[in-house]
Amino acid sequence: MNEERKLIVSSSPHIRTPRGTQQIMLDVIIALMPALVAAVIFFGIKPLIVTAVSVVSCVVFEIGYRKLLKKNASYMDLSAVVTGILLAYCLPYTFPWWAVIIGAFFSIVLVKQLFGGIGKNIWNPALAGRAFLLVSYAVLMTTWTDKADAATFATPLASLHAGNLAPDSLLNMFIGNIGGSFGEVSALALLLGGAWLVYRKVISLRIPVAYIGTVAVLTLIFSRGNNHILWMLQNLLSGGLLLGAIFMATDYCTSPVTPNGQLIFGVGCGLLTVLIRYFGSYPEGVSFAILIMNCCTWLIDQHTAPRRFGVVGKKSKKEGAK
Amino acid sequence: MLFKSHGGVHPNDMKAPANEAAITTIPQPAQVVIPMSQHIGAPCSPLVAVGDEVKLGQKIGEASAPVSAPIHASVSGKVVAIAPHLNNLGNMVNSVVIENDFKDTPAETMVPAPAEALESPEQIAAIIREAGIVGMGGATFPTAFKITSGWGKVDTVIINGAECEPYINSDYRTMVEHPEELLKGIQLIMKACKVDKAYFGIELNKKFAIDLLNFKGAKQMGIEIVPLKCQYPQGAEKTLIKTVTGREVPPGGLPAAVGCNVFNTFTAYSVYRACYEGWPAIERVVTVAGSAIADPKNVKVRVGTSMEWVFEQTGGFAKEPWKIIMGGPMMGMAQYDMTVPCGKGTASLLAFADKEDRTVADPVCIRCGQCIDGCPMNLQPIYMYMYQQKGDVEMLQKLNIMDCVECGSCSYICPGRLHLTHAFKTGKALVQAHQAALKAKEEAEKAKAAEAAEKKEDK
Numbered sequence: 001m002n003e004e005r006k007l008i009v010s011s012s013p014h015i016r017t018p019r020g021t022q023q024i025m026l027d028v029i030i031a032l033m034p035a036l037v038a039a040v041i042f043f044g045i046k047p048l049i050v051t052a053v054s055v056v057s058c059v060v061f062e063i064g065y066r067k068l069l070k071k072n073a074s075y076m077d078l079s080a081v082v083t084g085i086l087l088a089y090c091l092p093y094t095f096p097w098w099a100v101i102i103g104a105f106f107s108i109v110l111v112k113q114l115f116g117g118i119g120k121n122i123w124n125p126a127l128a129g130r131a132f133l134l135v136s137y138a139v140l141m142t143t144w145t146d147k148a149d150a151a152t153f154a155t156p157l158a159s160l161h162a163g164n165l166a167p168d169s170l171l172n173m174f175i176g177n178i179g180g181s182f183g184e185v186s187a188l189a190l191l192l193g194g195a196w197l198v199y200r201k202v203i204s205l206r207i208p209v210a211y212i213g214t215v216a217v218l219t220l221i222f223s224r225g226n227n228h229i230l231w232m233l234q235n236l237l238s239g240g241l242l243l244g245a246i247f248m249a250t251d252y253c254t255s256p257v258t259p260n261g262q263l264i265f266g267v268g269c270g271l272l273t274v275l276i277r278y279f280g281s282y283p284e285g286v287s288f289a290i291l292i293m294n295c296c297t298w299l300i301d302q303h304t305a306p307r308r309f310g311v312v313g314k315k316s317k318k319e320g321a322k
Numbered sequence: 323m324l325f326k327s328h329g330g331v332h333p334n335d336m337k338a339p340a341n342e343a344a345i346t347t348i349p350q351p352a353q354v355v356i357p358m359s360q361h362i363g364a365p366c367s368p369l370v371a372v373g374d375e376v377k378l379g380q381k382i383g384e385a386s387a388p389v390s391a392p393i394h395a396s397v398s399g400k401v402v403a404i405a406p407h408l409n410n411l412g413n414m415v416n417s418v419v420i421e422n423d424f425k426d427t428p429a430e431t432m433v434p435a436p437a438e439a440l441e442s443p444e445q446i447a448a449i450i451r452e453a454g455i456v457g458m459g460g461a462t463f464p465t466a467f468k469i470t471s472g473w474g475k476v477d478t479v480i481i482n483g484a485e486c487e488p489y490i491n492s493d494y495r496t497m498v499e500h501p502e503e504l505l506k507g508i509q510l511i512m513k514a515c516k517v518d519k520a521y522f523g524i525e526l527n528k529k530f531a532i533d534l535l536n537f538k539g540a541k542q543m544g545i546e547i548v549p550l551k552c553q554y555p556q557g558a559e560k561t562l563i564k565t566v567t568g569r570e571v572p573p574g575g576l577p578a579a580v581g582c583n584v585f586n587t588f589t590a591y592s593v594y595r596a597c598y599e600g601w602p603a604i605e606r607v608v609t610v611a612g613s614a615i616a617d618p619k620n621v622k623v624r625v626g627t628s629m630e631w632v633f634e635q636t637g638g639f640a641k642e643p644w645k646i647i648m649g650g651p652m653m654g655m656a657q658y659d660m661t662v663p664c665g666k667g668t669a670s671l672l673a674f675a676d677k678e679d680r681t682v683a684d685p686v687c688i689r690c691g692q693c694i695d696g697c698p699m700n701l702q703p704i705y706m707y708m709y710q711q712k713g714d715v716e717m718l719q720k721l722n723i724m725d726c727v728e729c730g731s732c733s734y735i736c737p738g739r740l741h742l743t744h745a746f747k748t749g750k751a752l753v754q755a756h757q758a759a760l761k762a763k764e765e766a767e768k769a770k771a772a773e774a775a776e777k778k779e780d781k
Contacts, residue, residue: 005660008645011744013652013730014672015333015488016680021688021737072684079688119688119738204695257691257704306700308722309560310572 021118025078027200031193032085032247038176038186039093046093047182053097055084057104065113079118083107086126086247089183090240090287091133094145099137103129123294124251127244127287134287144179155179156238161283163224166234173237184240194246203250206262207269211245212236214270222278241273244286254294261297261304268293329561329698330553331731333652335527336488340611340618345495347622348635352422354396354626355407356382357415360665361456362463363389368418374401379602380429381452382418391454391464391666395420396604396624398427410648410655410662417663420626432600440597443473446514453596454603454666459557459586460649462667465593468583469514477581479515480566481508481590483524483531484550484557487650490670492607493587495620497524497531500591501538507594508545511585514593521566523548525556554652555729559584561698573725588669603666610636614643614675623664629671630660641675651678652730685740693732693742699725703732703742710749715756723749 039047062080066073087107091100107129115121134141144155156166156178168178176186184190197203216232223231235241240248249255249269256265269289276285359365366383370376376395383393399422407417431452439445451466459482485493497504512520522540524532526549540547548566550556560571562584569580577584588606595601604625610632611618617637629646633639647654648668664671693703702721709717723746732742 005643007643007656007658009656009658010645010679010681011741011747012647012654012656012728013679013734013743014645014647014654014656014674015651015678016734016736016739017331017333018680019737020680020682020739021686024688024690024737072686074684074686077686077688117686119686252688252690257689257694258702259695262691301705305702305721306694306697308573309564309699309701309725310570310575312570 021077021079024202025082027197027202028082028247029078029085031196031202032082032089032183034189034192035089035183035186035243036085038189039182042176042185043093043182047088050091050093050095050097050100050182051085051088053100054088054091054104055081057101058084058087058108061105061108062113065109066117071117074117077118080108083112083125083129086183086243087129089243090126090130090181092141092144092180093182094143095133095140099133099140102136103133106132119253121253122297123291124248124254127248127291130287131291134282155283156234157277157283160231160234160238161277165225165227165230166238170230170233170237173234178238180238181240184243187237187242190242190246194242197246197250203246204259204262206259207250207255207266208245210263210266211249211269211273212241214267215241215274218270218274222274235274235277239277239284240286244273244290245269248286249290249293254297256297256300256304258301258304258306260306261300264300264304265293265297268296329696329700329731330555331696331735332552333488333554333734335552336611337491337494337527340489340609340620341491341494343491343495343619345499345607345620345622348632350397350422350424350624351627351631353402354420354422354624355417355628355661355663356393356396356420356626357407357409357417357663357665358383358393359409359415360393360462360625360667361391362461363387363391363467365416366390366393368404368416370401370404370418372401372404375399376401376420377427377429379432379600379604381431381454381602385451385454385464389464389467391456391466391603392452393418394454394602394604395429396626397422398425399423408659408662410657410665410668412655432602434600435597440510440513443469443514443516446510446593446597449597450514450593452602453592455589455592455596456603456666457586458588458592458603458606458667458669460653460667460669462665465585465589468585469511472515472578472583475578475581476515476583477517477519478567478583479508479512479517479520480562480582480584481511481520481522481545481587482557482559482562482584483522483528483587484562485528485587486525486552486554486556486558487652487654487670488554489609489611489672490650491609491611491620492669494528494531495609496588496591496607497528498534500594501531501534503594503598504587504591505535505538505540505543505545506598507590507592509543510593510597511590512544515583518544520545521548522546523550523556523562523566525550525552527552554731554734555698555727558698558727558729560727573722606664606666606668608632608664608668609670610672611670612643612647612672612674613678614639614641614673616640623668625666626663628661628663629657632664632671633660633673639673639675643673643675644677645674645679647672647674652734653728680739682739685736686738687736687740688738690737692735692737696731696735698729698731699727701725703746706749707740707742707745710745710752713752715752718749718753723753726750
């Protein structure tokens with residue numbers, strides 16, 4: 001060798017996919033944008049402000065915590081931005097800014113960072129933050145006003161909870177022209193986002209399909225009123241079901257990693273959601289359903305290990321021996 | 323999507339532009355360093371001494387054990403040293419250094435085998451063994467032993483033309499430039515294995531080779547070309563067997579357990595050369611590629627040629643390399659010394675200038691589960707990693723860490739940039755050490771018990 005050359009020696013593999021955590025989180029953020037556009041169309045500029053406050057405070061808490069405790073710089077991964085957006089999406093657009101900050105603190109510091117940060121928390125930070133705000137500020141969290149702040153009106157979910165079909169048209173429920181948390185109302189926007197996530201292979205269809213499918217089947221079988229199909233569709237399109245099934249239940253950190261485990265997780269979420277909606281005192285069951293299933297993630301993973309390669313049933317064993 | 327088949331990742335195959343580059347010959351080096359161990363199994367003992375004149379193809383290392391392969395001189399000239407030299411695995415291996423006289427005087431043994439010898443499986447296997455042929459894909463398992471130990475068990479021969487590792491084109495170029503020889507080599511392997519059916523698995527990014535081999539009458543020879551989906555690690559032995567036959571090799575088992583024997587493309591070509599041309603395994607096609615390489619190409623390299631010489635003779639570096647790899651980017655070995663010689667199993671030499679491995683200071687698992695989706699052996703890398711970090715040998719065994727084939731898929735796909743594959747290599751070593759310790763303890767206790775019993779008898 002003519003000149004000194006510095007070569008790195010490391011264990012294989014020597015190449016890695018360009019897609020890191022940051023790129024994945026960026027994809028999630030992109031997927032969440034249609035819902036924000038829909039919120040601005042139906043509620044005006046205020047949802048933007050709530051989202052901005054939530055995102056900024058989440059990011060500030062995340063960076064602050066990790067710097068203060070001299071932890072590694074994992075805040076560069078954009079996950080706090082995702083949490084901020086998701087937290088904002090399950091709030092009414094009238095929610096006061098100071099309470100948003102409290103919610104962000106709870107989500108990021110108590111639920112996420114105290115457990116070790118990304119990849120280590122047990123509960124979905126945004127959902128836990130929402131649950132915390134719901135029990136702390138029950139009235140603020142359940143006051144739904146229309147775009148002009150003029151009238152208070154009932155959400156479709158409230159009607160369903162009372163056992164009646166909602167007066168809203170299916171089209172309005174699909175595009176999002178209804179009352180509710182501003183990020184949850186537009187099914188169309190959320191489905192678009194979900195399609196992006198599946199296309200980019202950020203999530204698999206296992207959890208969303210198992211979740212939504214379970215809710216669909218249960219509400220169809222145990223429908224109230226005469227129009228079974230309409231009852232089922234209204235259940236699917238109202239409340240936080242789509243946001244929860246596509247963006248929250250699929251949260252990497254708090255859901256099972258095994259393929260079968262993900263199916264079980266989705267079914268469990270669907271079952272609990274319907275139970276809470278039917279028999280609970282809150283009209284919405286999505287957040288509590290997912291939070292409860294979050295607790296079971298480890299347990300589910302332990303019992304759904306993929307079949308060991310090479311260990312096959314008796315029949316195929318015989319074939320192999322031939 | 324919902325029920326997609328398990329395992330595999332899809333790296334950019336990076337085959338271009340070297341896949342269009344015809345195999346060329348580079349000038350021979352003035353000196354070759356030939357390690358006496360270029361295979362899995364017992365090392366060879368040198369048959370020559372310092373000062374001896376050797377001829378091209380002359381046997382210079384004798385294999386005494388059944389799982390071994392003899393070594394031949396890759397140039398003619400004079401033996402100037404027999405001393406330990408660094409090999410591609412980072413070990414010091416006894417090596418014969420030959421000063422090249424650039425005459426390529428062939429040894430008397432370099433003659434085609436008589437036609438009647440090529441009719442008997444035993445004789446073909448003997449020729450293959452004498453030619454020192456090993457698994458040329460990089461595993462370097464002695465081919466003759468693979469054939470003979472499969473007699474009576476193997477009903478299917480599979481030729482591995484997946485070449486699923488990015489960058490490498492040496493098998494593809496061999497298929498394209500020597501299709502007839504290759505098919506004849508496969509026929510010899512079938513005959514040696516005593517079977518009349520072979521599957522030749524080729525990934526679909528080598529469509530031209532698939533068509534060409536079909537055109538050359540593969541089917542009439544009893545060779546079925548199986549087009550494979552481009553997916554790493556398609557060419558991993560167990561994965562390939564599963565894809566082609568649907569059979570799953572049991573944990574810890576060999577392909578023969580499910581009636582299969584798998585041979586690499588270049589191995590088949592080497593068998594042809596040994597039988598029809600009398601050439602032992604002293605030359606192979608090497609792909610030289612990577613982001614640091616000025617002009618990626620495929621070249622014929624004599625065994626024992628230093629990496630440095632190959633890089634120099636193929637146009638050198640366009641950019642300063644920070645990593646040199648012998649083998650593929652997924653399973654190859656990073657090298658630190660440019661004097662390491664190319665061996666029988668060296669399919670490629672890669673030089674990387676960009677930070678292709680995307681290492682980060684603080685790898686963080688985000689529990690995305692992609693490692694589970696990507697594992698061809700249905701393992702759970704995420705949990706294996708957790709217990710490896712804790713050094714929990716019991717749990718590692720429970721999670722079947724010994725099934726890991728170290729293909730690198732989990733590390734490749736990990737967005738948190740965890741060093742998963744590396745952790746499993748050390749984890750497997752931990753488990754092996756643990757098992758060895760247990761066994762030793764058991765034996766010690768047995769010996770003690772026997773001793774005690776003996777004493778009792780004495781009384």
